Amino acid sequence: MLPQTSHDNGDALLVAKDLKKHFPITSPLGKVTGYVKAVNHVEFTLRRNETLGLVGESGCGKSTTGRMVLRLIEATGGQVFYKGKNIFEMDRREMRKIRREMQMVFQDPYNSFNPKQRIGHSIEEPLVIHNIGDRNSRMEKAIELLHKVGLREEHYYRYPHEFSGGQRQRIGIARALALEPEILVCDEPVSALDVSIQSQVINLLEDLQEQFNLSYIFIAHDLSVVRHISDHIGVMYLGSLVEKAPTDELFAHPLHPYTQALLSAIPIPNPKLKRERIVLTGELPSPINPPSGCHFHPRCPHATERCKTEAPSYREVGSDHFVACHLV
């Protein structure tokens, strides 16, 4: 493999443009009465060997975005370019090939395995589906993967209920790696885990990234975890990206009032630290009927008349620092 140069690091592996997902709301007779605008105008670039963190509160559309990128759900609009090709325009055959290169790690290691299947077979399943190798080589591969994620050979024959949450998450990662993907979409991979187990899994993800040149889309609501693992972070609110920047830049100079409030709300394990809190009033509005203008204006401490009527554009305000706010 060629050595990575700084120029290569700037390579865009995956580019999402103007992603949209509107879920129809239907009456009992099937008539469409409205739309849940789960994702609206989301765009980002994932570079090779980098991690893009997506954060936001529940219902902000971060998981939907992750799933659209893999076409696990079909987007309502927009494009996703993987290595320069729009995957939304691919037919089934092409898509099947691409799927090998993009895999997902799910949040809930309890529900993402077949309880009646030995975990070795669960790990092999992607290989079976894609017709790779014979029975023996698949088994070898599965055992190799178990070693890679810190488990042992004998675990191959066990069933999901015999494992702890952390171990199951490792198995989930092993399964996602079976096809030697380039991109892993990790949807809240550590939020169901205990603190001491969480750090084990985060370290594992980082090691694997280095070893296999993986690129991650890391979806989570825990900002300290996202900060630790991500190179870039996108902050979502009510279906849209409101700010995106390199991690250190985002934490040093958060520009959007929502990002500022979110950062100030993170509980810090240091009782002596007295912080200025930006306390947001009100609740997350419904994406069925989002507020006019800037979606954040009803909770924004700095909202002006303009914010109530005119939606701000998402624009680059500094080097690789994007924000959607009239006041920046």
Place this chain on the structure above:
Amino acid sequence: MDRDHLLQVTDLKITFKTEEGELTAVNGVTFHVDHGEIVGLVGESGCGKSVTSESILGLLDGKRTICEGEIRYKDRNLLELPESRMREIRGNEISMIFQDPMSSLNPVFTIGDQIAEAIMIHQKAGRKEALKRAVEMLRLTGIPSPERRVSEYPHQLSGGMRQRVMIALALSCRPNLLIADEPTTALDVTIQNQILQLIKSLKDELNMGVLLITHDLGVVAETCSRVLVMYLGQIIEEADVNDLFESPLHPYTQGLLKSVPQLDGDRKRRLHVIKGTVPSLRNIPQGCRFAPRCEYATEKCREEPPHLEAAPGHNVRCWHFDAIRKGEISRAASNES
């Protein structure tokens, strides 16, 4: 024993009767909660923190569990109280907020009815009066237009709103002691913040004692004044919040604090890992329960269980805490055997 404590739990032992024999989930837990303080109970899943809190309210199934020891509240041992007396206390003098507001509210009653029910039962108030008090409680928890909200059903409210309703319900009879079991775990950070501030200010207003059960060390640091750390059914460290975060003595507490990513930490550094996993209740280590995962464990730790010992500002269950603090014992000690 100090009579002034609002709640004094002494030597609590909780055993579950299962088909495969008895399992002791909590063993020898002793702590107290005073008026006007928030005590944090921290630990990972399976450490016995929720079982401990449920035993205080007598919520454990008596046929399947054995509770030994003493839970003293106002000169009465709650473990010996008949169910009828317990019902007078539960929800009235001691109440609880559960983690999941979605499944703790009754979906077929309006939230006003649910809060009023508690008030009518415990405070002998009429329905009209109770509903009026329900509105007041909802207003206290910061729910906008509570007059309208009382006639709504749980499904019409968001997660944060429902958790506020749970708090209003728990506080409707102005309890002396509030047990909050992971009250903000299901909520988003900005809402979590609002709820924790609310619990803090209501604690001052009503001079309640609060037992806050959580796994989030950040939440503990920002709300509690004293902290109990549990591991596998035992309290392994107890300290004032500042002491605990500044100079944790037990290797488990130290490990926990180090394994959380720091917001101002070096992002390139690997996270600290506590090796291994929590053992199952079926094979509890015979010596110190943390020994198999401990970096400092010696022969002694593997054979003899340590007691909770007093150290300056702390109580700690570790044979070597003093040596660790003074740096007289190295991590290599674990390679001894």
